[in-house]
Amino acid sequence: xxxxxxxxxxxxxxxxxxxxxxxxxxxxxxxxxxxxxxxxxxxxxxxxxxxxxxxxxxxxxxxxxxxxxxxxxxxxxxxxxxxxxxxxxxxxxxxxxxxxxxxxxxxxxxxxxxxxxxxxxxxxxxxxxxxxxxxxxxxxxxxxxxxxxxxxxxxxxxxxxxxxxxxxxxxxxxxxxxxxxxxxxxxxxxxxxxxxxxxxxxxxxxxxxxxxxxxxxxxxxxxxxxxxxxxxxxxxxxxxxxxxxxxxxxxxxxxxxxxxxxxxxxxxxxxxxxxxxxxxxxxxxxxxxxxxxxxxxxxxxxxxxxxxxxxxxxxxxxxxxxxxxxxxxxxxxxxxxxxxxxxxxxxxxxxxxxxxxxxxxxxxxxxxxxxxxxxxxxxxxxxxxxxxxxxxxxxxxxxxxxxxxxxxxxxxxxxxxxxxxxxxxxxxxxxxxxxxxxxxxxxxxxxxxxxxxxx
Numbered sequence: 001x002x003x004x005x006x007x008x009x010x011x012x013x014x015x016x017x018x019x020x021x022x023x024x025x026x027x028x029x030x031x032x033x034x035x036x037x038x039x040x041x042x043x044x045x046x047x048x049x050x051x052x053x054x055x056x057x058x059x060x061x062x063x064x065x066x067x068x069x070x071x072x073x074x075x076x077x078x079x080x081x082x083x084x085x086x087x088x089x090x091x092x093x094x095x096x097x098x099x100x101x102x103x104x105x106x107x108x109x110x111x112x113x114x115x116x117x118x119x120x121x122x123x124x125x126x127x128x129x130x131x132x133x134x135x136x137x138x139x140x141x142x143x144x145x146x147x148x149x150x151x152x153x154x155x156x157x158x159x160x161x162x163x164x165x166x167x168x169x170x171x172x173x174x175x176x177x178x179x180x181x182x183x184x185x186x187x188x189x190x191x192x193x194x195x196x197x198x199x200x201x202x203x204x205x206x207x208x209x210x211x212x213x214x215x216x217x218x219x220x221x222x223x224x225x226x227x228x229x230x231x232x233x234x235x236x237x238x239x240x241x242x243x244x245x246x247x248x249x250x251x252x253x254x255x256x257x258x259x260x261x262x263x264x265x266x267x268x269x270x271x272x273x274x275x276x277x278x279x280x281x282x283x284x285x286x287x288x289x290x291x292x293x294x295x296x297x298x299x300x301x302x303x304x305x306x307x308x309x310x311x312x313x314x315x316x317x318x319x320x321x322x323x324x325x326x327x328x329x330x331x332x333x334x335x336x337x338x339x340x341x342x343x344x345x346x347x348x349x350x351x352x353x354x355x356x357x358x359x360x361x362x363x364x365x366x367x368x369x370x371x372x373x374x375x376x377x378x379x380x381x382x383x384x385x386x387x388x389x390x391x392x393x394x395x396x397x398x399x400x401x402x403x404x405x406x407x408x409x410x411x412x413x414x415x416x417x418x419x420x421x422x423x424x425x426x427x428x429x430x431x432x433x434x435x436x437x438x439x440x441x442x443x444x445x446x447x448x449x450x451x452x453x454x455x
Contacts, residue, residue: 118454121454122144122454123144124450126139126140128164129446129448147438152194153196159173159176159177162174162207163175163208165213167213168216172186176207184203184206185202186201186202200246204225205225206224206225207223214239215267216241216242217240217248219239219250220238221250221260222234222257222274223258234258235252235253236252253294254283257273260305261318263309265314265334266314270285271287271294280302283300308321312358315333316336317381330346331347344386348379351365351367351368351375355367357404365380366401366403367394367412368399374418376398377390377393378394397418398412398415398422399415400416400446405452409429410430411425411428414448416446421446424441425438
């Protein structure tokens with residue numbers, strides 16, 4: 001009977017392992033050299049080699065775990081429909097662009113669901129504000145699908161009295177003050193990148209300037225700079241061009257203004273009202289590109305600053321505000337065809353610190369405060385009736401809240417109720433005329449800025 005083989009020593013195993021490893025490395029080196037030769041001689045394309053390798057591996061995996069595929073990617077994205085929305089929500093715009101570019105049929109399927117996909121890609125962002133003790137630089141966003149707030153990288157600088165606007169899907173924050181020093185810095189948040197980018201410094205430091213996105217540029221008009229030569233120094237206007245990544249000067253306004261109304265009416269920049277450091281202004285002018293300057297228009301019937309304004313039915317509507325002595329109830333409308341201001345029905349209640357937003361072709365004013373305290377009332381201007389009407393009251397009294405649109409709803413964030421700064425949020429459905437609560441923000445904010453951006 002033959003005796004069993006004696007066990008190999010650990011040293012022999014290590015020697016054999018080293019030999020196998022050396023042989024494997026040599027095979028990898030030879031394979032790489034062979035691929036280089038085939039590619040350089042144009043007998044093989046790297047992408048073709050990778051595709052062939054992928055097919056072989058997939059076939060091996062399918063043989064090991066047999067299964068059948070009765071649906072393709074088009075079927076998956078179409079039925080059930082929520083899969084396409086989840087793909088958009090978690091894949092983002094880049095994933096959607098890649099799917100559209102994959103084939104015409106895919107682009108057609110996604111185009112059919114464009115409104116729902118765009119809604120799935122839209123999240124609510126809010127930044128800055130204060131809790132009445134310190135100015136915040138923090139930023140957060142609300143995922144409408146889950147109703148939860150998510151903290152984001154903070155702004156690069158704390159700012160009070162800054163100007164904010166959305167341009168080409170990005171959030172811009174400009175100027176303001178930090179520790180009572182006027183700032184000429186600006187920054188931009190791109191939701192696709194997820195962080196703040198510093199921009200070139202503005203030409204002038206500005207506090208409480210007026211901003212507007214126009215023709216692919218961000219326009220800033222007026223404001224004031226307490227560290228400069230006084231409020232008279234801010235007649236100047238400038239615009240940021242993202243293509244040039246630079247601020248460009250615009251013709252200065254005839255009057256210095258802060259807290260003025262800025263509107264794009266018939267594709268022309270209009271400015272009205274504001275405060276010049278001594279009195280409320282009623283003057284109105286528009287920027288005429290052809291002549292390279294501002295053209296005077298008929299003045300408003302009353303001087304006002306911190307007014308609410310919007311463009312409705314091809315006319316400029318201005319209401320509320322302060323004339324330097326009292327809060328105003330009056331409402332007026334500028335007709336660019338007749339070039340006249342028309343006095344309209346006054347508002348139903350005095351409001352300071354009300355949140356203003358256009359929804360469904362109507363201007364809504366929410367909350368604010370008067371001599372009796374903070375309000376929960378809401379009213380809107382109906383351009384067809386030419387009158388103010390009451391809407392359902394908010395769930396909570398608010399002054400200094402932030403208003404924005406999310407889908408077909410009006411969203412209010414933060415503010416104060418007369419005793420404390422709020423972290424609560426609520427949304428208004430204009431069809432049902434009801435408010436519903438949203439998940440509270442992670443921070444208490446008054447005077448913040450909010451916008452709905454596509455991720």
